[in-house]
Amino acid sequence: MTTREDDFITSVEDDLAEGRLTAASRTLAGLSPVDVIDVLERLGRRDRAVLYRLLPKDVALEVFEGLDPVLQGELVHALQDDEVARLFMDLDPDDRVPLLDELPAKVAHRLLRGLPQHERDMTSAVLGYPQRSIGRRMSPEYATTSPGTTVGDTLQRIRLRLDDAETIYTVPVVDHSRRLVGVVSLRDVLRASPGDTIESVMNEPFAVLATADAELAARECADRKLLALPVTDNESRLVGILTVDDALSILEEAESEDAARSGGAEPLRRPYLATPITAVVRARVVWLLALAVGASLTVQVLGVFEETLERMVVLSLFVPLLIGTGGNTGNQAATTITRALALDDVRPRDVLRVLGREVRVGLLLGTLLGALGLAVVGLLYGTDIGLVVGLTLVAVCTLAASVGGVMPIVARKLRVDPAVFSNPFITTFIDATGLIVYFLIARAVLGI
Template sequence: MTAREDQTLSAVEDALSGGSLTDLRAVLGPLSPADVLSVLERLGRKDQAVLYRLLSKDVALQVFEGLDAPLQSDLLSGLRDDEVTSLFAGLDPDDRVSLLDELPAKVAGRLLRGLSAPERAKTAEVLGYPHGSIGRRMSPEHVAVRVETSVADALARVHAHLDDAETVYTLPVVDAGRRLVGVVSLRDLLRAGPHEAVGSVMTAAHWVEATTPAETAARECADRKLLALPVTDADRRLVGLLTVDDALAVLEAAESEDAARAGGTEPLRRPYLSTPAATIVRSRVVWLLALAVGASLTVQVLDAFETTLEQMVVLSLFVPLVIGTGGNTGNQAATTITRALALDDVRPRDVLRVLGREARVGLALGAMLGAVGLCVVALLYGTQVGLVIGLTLLIVCTLAASVGGVMPLVARSLRVDPAVFSNPFITTFVDATGLVVYFLVARAVLGL
């Protein structure tokens, strides 16, 4: 299927560069909305607008729904006001809110005012929850059933909402006060006798509060293998439902963010090929400058030990090796713990267990690397230099693994993204301390 998509893309690109709208229309004609989507996500902003306006009306709406909010926002800027208003009204309330977050406040306000009163009310409900909370990503359009209802009546409710509910496969069960008391799957309803009460066929519910961070809620939905996770207020009253496809979108964005931060950049939020180069530069330059400022620490450390360096220029040969190995060991530990945190395998209260394990692991790694370093360097540059390198690697690895393991937990406790605090900053910290260790060991062993 990928080969077919590639052919389609080539045909679209040819038509675009040829400038013939007739050709372009002919290429687009037979494509499904999903095919159009995968083409759109690989074009620049101007080409996207040209292509989008050639789509038939129903395909256009489906394609628009499938785009991520930043791309939706890009596209809107190229359309007429009436087109924008009708596209916006066609979205689900949760998708509307994601888009509103991307738009300038003035445009957002105008769009909201253009909605019908009931649609505006539903949208405002979702808008009321804090940024980054699951309240913003849940769907208020679900089918809840009362616990005392009969299975037959519950199935009738399902039939009545086949067209408008986000899902009919998981139904939250509530009491007279709209408090969540359980969930029932459509499968269980179909299996039960029509006169049984919903309360007797439902199962215990997992749920999250609407103020829960979106990533935590989405991870809960995924870990429990649920098709939908009920969302409640602080009094356990039902306010919405998180469906598994929305949970997946939340997790994918969170993982892109983690990956980007671990690599020392900001996440792009748009597909790479449709992101302008200037945006890419902006996503990287602040990190790069911050890290360079951190790296200037190493210049100061080396400056402080300049006399030692002048006495033994051979020591400068191993500077990149020593700090590189320290950085690698620290990054390994940080990567493992950051991932374990994201998967909820480890929590900040485990800090001592993590420190204990990482110190032991670092010591073991340092012993192995140090032994190799000692032998090889002793052979090539003499026993004393070998001893310096071996001892330094032993200490630096132990230190780096401990710091690397603990840092993400500290970040989480401080409510900072653990990925921000981890790899690049650990490298900087370990670089500077590693050099101090190196020169202190060298002075002691060589008697300088």
């Protein structure tokens, strides 16, 4: 984002705030679609609809395509039926599906019925795949060739698809029954002589199943540095193609989801400034309540040890420090393993390897912190208390690192998002168990 674009945005926002619609629309005309999207994503629902309707027709479609599906769905309600029908017709088949998911069933049906047969078939094909599968995100518009076709003829076929194919730079090679037998890049096509057969220049295909998880498919596309990834059905028949820009959007959503969940909230599904306050509260309140209920365990644990606390109030001074350090150690491990799982660096069957490593890491960290705690607390509050704090740090750090490391893997095995079990959950768990460890050690060392 350059300063010049930033100035434009400020100026549009000022104009809007003060009702100068003509001025706003004039400024908007000087912006590229990407920047218009930036502006729209910073506005409330009503202002966004107003501004959208001020856009020139040719820019409007490109802007609409670039908006989050939730925002598209909101805009649809502010437009006339025939405008919506035209917009919907102009969208790519793979862009229609996420929008349909946001609309009431009645509206969705009407829009689908309004499409010409061919477009409706392509859209229905994508709609048929399960939620979160790559089949829902792939594009059914691509150029293909076959092994026996010559390079020259293939180039001709590519030229015919220049306007509608999602990409022409990666061309899947299929046999007579549409089974994927290879992939050829436009670069390889240009390098070969026109008379060569595709068979002699194509590469082994790497493909994903249409029912595969969208995030995993996108990660494969990224890891293999592919511009496009063919998508097939169970019988290896080509059904679509995932382009790298769509893979990028999928990964971006997945990472926003992980970030939100590891912070103990549901993803907002909209840019932050475009999300109403009530929606922000909704995304956070359920988690916060669940965690508070979990945290009420700590009240009960402390209640059990209330007598110990009454005898030695000094013990209560170290409660936040000890459970805080446990929570931090647990978070460190949980975050590392959640990310490693997302990148496929660690797999569910590595659970024992991870446990072994995290026990050692936790023990090392706990020993370092514990020694420090023993020295400092021992000096200020006496050796006994120092010993209690030091020993608790060793135990809590080891426990926290192991639990933090293993939890995301357990979550993955239970088919729950590993990020769900990550930071806040671990913190709450460590708070309660850490307290038990603390008071048991205190009772043993202090003989109370």
